[in-house]
Amino acid sequence: MSRARLNIFLERDHARRLDELAAMKGLSKSSIIAAALSSFLSPDSGDQREAAIAKRLDRLSRQLDKVERDQNILIETVALYVRYFLTVSTPVPEAHQEAARAQGRARFEQFIEQLGRHLLRGRSLVKDVYEEIQPEERQFFGLDASTGDHRPATPADSKTEAAP
Incomplete structure (x- = not known):
């Protein structure tokens, strides 16, 4: 296959990125440019781009x-x-309303503190509650029974939990 020699000018940023890509992939700059040009000039390159965009939009949808x-x-x-x-x-009787408000404020502050701690842990409250209700079903969410950390469930898990 004969090839034609071209002298081209690139923006400095593009030239730097081309150098980095060639070094990282272990390819020549000419082969990278040839592949990019081939893709750009391909008659179905527009269809490929459109299909890729449609796929991404479907995933986002x-x-x-x-x-x-x-x-x-x-x-x-x-x-x-x-x-x-x-x-x-x-209803709270009139005589007890101030005490009820104070207790409500204290409970709300406690709620906010618990919410903050829970969000920092990064775990789902639904999973925590489910585990409290059904502790033997921990592997349902892929949790390590000893630590509560997420991990993939293995076939050994069902054998271990089935044995009394």
Whole structure:
């Protein structure tokens, strides 16, 4: 295959990045430029770019659908809790309202502190509560039974937990 020699001018940043890529991949700069030019001049390069963009958009759409689903679950959960709380809460007599407010402030401060600690740990409260209710089901979430750390479940896990 015969090749034509070209002298081209590149911006300094592009030349630096080309040098780095050639060194990292162990390829010649000419082969990298030839591959890039071939891809650019390919008749279906536009279709390939469009397909790649469509694939990314589909993935983003699925992720957004999951976020929307999770948000709806959260909204419904909070609404159900508020409705239940307001339904079963007894009114506080006038004489005890100041003490109830003080206790409410203290509970709210405690709630905020617990929330902060929990967020710093980076674990899901749903998983924690589920583990409290069903401790034998820890492998359901891929958790190490001794530390609570995430790890892949192995076939040995089911044998170990099945043995009394």
